[in-house]
Amino acid sequence: MATTKTDPKLAVATNGAKKNKLYEGLSREQLIQAYRFMYTSRRIDDREILLKRQQKIYFQMSGAGHEAIGVAAGLALKPGYDWFYPYYRDRGLCLALGVQPFDMFLQGVGAAKDPSSGGRQMPSHWSYPSLHIVTQSSPTGSQILQAVGCAEGGRYLSRHANAADIPASATPDYRRFKSVTSQPDEITYVSLGDGTSSEGEFWEAMNAAALGKLPVIFCVEDNGYAISVPVEVQTAGGSISRLVSGFPNFHFEEVDGTDPVASFAAFRRAAKYCREGHGPAFVHAHVIRPYSHSLSDDERLYRPDVERERDAQRDPVSRTQMFLLREGILDDKGINQLEKEVEAELQAAVDRALEALPPAPESVMQFLYSPDLDVTSSTFETQPVVNESASDAKKPAAKTMADLINATLRDEMKRDERIVIFGEDVADCSREEYLKQKMVKGKGGVFKLTFGLQCEFGGDRVFNSPLAEAAIIGRATGMATRGLKPVVEIQFFDYIWPAMMQLRDELPTIRWRSNNGYSAPVVIRVAIGGYLTGGAIYHSQCGESIFTHIPGLRVVFPSNSQDAVGLLRTAIRCDDPVLFLEHKRLYRESYGRSAYPGPEYMIPFGKAKIVHPGTDLTVITYGAVVPRALQAVQKLEREQGVKVELIDLRSLNPFDWDTIAASVAKTNRALVAYEDTLSWGYGAEISARIADQLFDQLDAPVRRVAAKDVFVAYQPILEDAILPQPNDLYLAMKELAAY
Numbered sequence: 001m002a003t004t005k006t007d008p009k010l011a012v013a014t015n016g017a018k019k020n021k022l023y024e025g026l027s028r029e030q031l032i033q034a035y036r037f038m039y040t041s042r043r044i045d046d047r048e049i050l051l052k053r054q055q056k057i058y059f060q061m062s063g064a065g066h067e068a069i070g071v072a073a074g075l076a077l078k079p080g081y082d083w084f085y086p087y088y089r090d091r092g093l094c095l096a097l098g099v100q101p102f103d104m105f106l107q108g109v110g111a112a113k114d115p116s117s118g119g120r121q122m123p124s125h126w127s128y129p130s131l132h133i134v135t136q137s138s139p140t141g142s143q144i145l146q147a148v149g150c151a152e153g154g155r156y157l158s159r160h161a162n163a164a165d166i167p168a169s170a171t172p173d174y175r176r177f178k179s180v181t182s183q184p185d186e187i188t189y190v191s192l193g194d195g196t197s198s199e200g201e202f203w204e205a206m207n208a209a210a211l212g213k214l215p216v217i218f219c220v221e222d223n224g225y226a227i228s229v230p231v232e233v234q235t236a237g238g239s240i241s242r243l244v245s246g247f248p249n250f251h252f253e254e255v256d257g258t259d260p261v262a263s264f265a266a267f268r269r270a271a272k273y274c275r276e277g278h279g280p281a282f283v284h285a286h287v288i289r290p291y292s293h294s295l296s297d298d299e300r301l302y303r304p305d306v307e308r309e310r311d312a313q314r315d316p317v318s319r320t321q322m323f324l325l326r327e328g329i330l331d332d333k334g335i336n337q338l339e340k341e342v343e344a345e346l347q348a349a350v351d352r353a354l355e356a357l358p359p360a361p362e363s364v365m366q367f368l369y370s371p372d373l374d375v376t377s378s379t380f381e382t383q384p385v386v387n388e389s390a391s392d393a394k395k396p397a398a399k400t401m402a403d404l405i406n407a408t409l410r411d412e413m414k415r416d417e418r419i420v421i422f423g424e425d426v427a428d429c430s431r432e433e434y435l436k437q438k439m440v441k442g443k444g445g446v447f448k449l450t451f452g453l454q455c456e457f458g459g460d461r462v463f464n465s466p467l468a469e470a471a472i473i474g475r476a477t478g479m480a481t482r483g484l485k486p487v488v489e490i491q492f493f494d495y496i497w498p499a500m501m502q503l504r505d506e507l508p509t510i511r512w513r514s515n516n517g518y519s520a521p522v523v524i525r526v527a528i529g530g531y532l533t534g535g536a537i538y539h540s541q542c543g544e545s546i547f548t549h550i551p552g553l554r555v556v557f558p559s560n561s562q563d564a565v566g567l568l569r570t571a572i573r574c575d576d577p578v579l580f581l582e583h584k585r586l587y588r589e590s591y592g593r594s595a596y597p598g599p600e601y602m603i604p605f606g607k608a609k610i611v612h613p614g615t616d617l618t619v620i621t622y623g624a625v626v627p628r629a630l631q632a633v634q635k636l637e638r639e640q641g642v643k644v645e646l647i648d649l650r651s652l653n654p655f656d657w658d659t660i661a662a663s664v665a666k667t668n669r670a671l672v673a674y675e676d677t678l679s680w681g682y683g684a685e686i687s688a689r690i691a692d693q694l695f696d697q698l699d700a701p702v703r704r705v706a707a708k709d710v711f712v713a714y715q716p717i718l719e720d721a722i723l724p725q726p727n728d729l730y731l732a733m734k735e736l737a738a739y
């Protein structure tokens with residue numbers, strides 16, 4: 001509970017039983033404090049509205065009508081102990097948790113010293129690490145799955161006390177920059193509006209919380225509207241409580257969220273249920289929205305006066321004031337004095353905030369990636385350790401990419417207890433008794449990349465998720481926020497799209513939008529690509545440029561076993577989120593096999609590899625096109641004597657511009673080859689950069705070879721015609737060399 005600032009002299013002098021009367025556990029002083037928070041919240045809204053009209057701030061979102069439920073939650077839960085994923089109407093909650101009005105005005109003006117984002121995020125998008133209020137975005141509902149992951153992370157850390165330790169001998173990794181804490185009975189709070197309960201991610205989160213019996217309080221603040229859409233058009237039957245009532249393991253509350261005492265009681269019961277470990281709780285709070293949705297909305301266009309007046313009767317601020325008067329807790333004088341104090345405090349806060357300096361324009365790129373651990377640095381450059389001196393018979397066998405990814409995951413899990421692996425089918429067997437009784441061998445992924453890991457490390461470190469991609473990424477993000485290292489799997493790149501909101505608007509934005517207050521260095525392994533003869537349209541897609549287009553996300557794409565080891569280890573140890581693309585066709589290819597280069601082998605990101613040196617033409621590629629291009633390069637050299645320099649980029653963001661530039665300076669010709677569809681693809685950016693920055697070096701146009709601008713078809717004849725083949729590459733190289 002936040003510390004009280006209320007002057008005890010404000011309270012009406014009482015004696016006897018009344019003095020010590022409790023209201024659902026709240027003392028008279030606490031009720032005065034609650035009123036102070038509520039009144040402050042409303043008056044901050046009013047102030048901000050004025051400032052917005054004066055064009056001194058740039059956006060306003062009010063918490064009006066939601067003050068009582070928010071303050072009640074803040075009083076029932078513990079800042080800096082429990083965890084909070086609020087939404088934009090939770091001004092009352094944030095004040096009760098300890099956020100200062102001045103901090104809120106700093107958000108409004110977008111000050112450099114705004115502690116939530118340094119001027120990067122809108123006001124009412126809360127982020128206060130010391131209070132455990134986790135950075136908030138703007139998509140409705142994308143915080144809910146992260147809250148579930150946060151609760152899972154807390155539970156994991158409580159059960160794995162050693163996970164917090166970092167051996168002094170360990171080479172530097174992300175753990176050095178993450179302090180992890182957890183409490184055995186902590187709760188994660190998450191709130192949302194009634195409209196937001198229509199988002200699919202809400203239902204995925206409810207399911208995951210129920211399955212895991214997780215200590216999450218879901219609070220639906222039901223003001224009856226989502227902008228202009230009324231609840232009966234939003235929620236079948238008009239009641240979210242009714243719809244969720246079948247979820248098992250939940251404690252349910254439905255409460256008048258304009259009544260602080262009833263709201264506090266509901267939260268206290270919910271919190272008790274969660275702290276005792278029974279499972280999640282659902283608080284459905286009926287509130288009002290006395291102001292329009294935001295300052296850009298005029299609710300009179302869709303709400304008649306009669307309805308708005310009916311709501312006004314339930315205004316939580318005036319209701320609470322009446323309650324205090326009725327109960328003899330404050331008299332008129334006390335109310336007046338409290339309100340005057342709040343006004344004076346807000347005036348001073350506004351005056352100071354308006355003087356606050358804005359952020360420096362030069363700072364815009366700061367905190368897109370970790371400022372502590374540079375993934376391109378020599379920290380991540382180690383040499384392979386293979387017993388080369390062994391006699392031929394004893395030399396370690398060359399292994400497939402699939403084998404070596406599995407070996408790398410195993411070694412990293414041994415080294416770092418914060419690593420958890422989950423996704424669809426990644427466990428050996430969810431019904432562990434079958435494994436224990438040796439009735440089954442275990443699956444370990446549809447491509448068997450995680451085979452044996454559950455058996456070795458246990459079902460709480462390697463487990464199957466429900467079939468819900470957004471939930472995989474959202475939960476992983478919440479866990480990583482708590483300091484874990486989730487290494488999750490998306491079974492097929494073709495099915496990554498349900499997670500796109502998390503992948504585009506959440507995961508890569510967390511560090512930047514919180515001004516380095518939070519980070520979530522998740523690793524996402526994704527099986528990608530075609531050349532499968534029969535993979536067809538939904539098992540063959542590429543599309544990496546959609547992800548290299550996202551600032552804040554690292555993207556790597558190995559073409560052989562040894563690179564897969566080095567890049568995956570770097571991905572796991574680094575402090576940024578990484579999309580790790582694994583080409584299905586390369587998993588078990590004979591091309592590019594190698595012995596395991598050892599448990600410390602790493603490759604820095606942004607370092608290409610010259611697969612074949614040459615002087616006549618530069619070919620820039622990656623992934624499954626590397627072996628195809630190599631065939632073409634060898635044929636061209638054999639038949640025409642043309643020496644092609646073949647560059648495997650290996651990592652796509654960051655990418656190795658220096659190697660490209662040095663090669664093109666030598667060959668004066670460049671071809672970019674990739675498996676994805678030709679237009680608007682990854683090669684377009686590389687070609688544009690070459691044309692822009694190396695124009696003087698070129699003796700020929702920059703060319704691209706890629707897939708046709710169509711989906712990948714099932715019939716192999718069609719697939720061959722669609723995807724770039726060695727002969728397409730050969731012809732393009734030959735023509736460009738002769739240009």
Ligand SMILES: Cc1ncc(C[n+]2csc(CCOP(=O)(O)OP(=O)(O)O)c2C)c(N)n1
Binds near residue numbers: 089138197221225289
């Ligand atoms: C995914 C997404 N879709 C649309 C919006 C635009 N939008 C912002 S708030 C809002 C309505 C939310 O209503 P509700 O969940 O009931 O919350 P309330 O504002 O009423 O508290 C909409 C449609 C958004 N921010 N995110």
Ligand SMILES: [Mg+2]
Binds near residue numbers: 194195225227
């Ligand atoms: Mg609403």
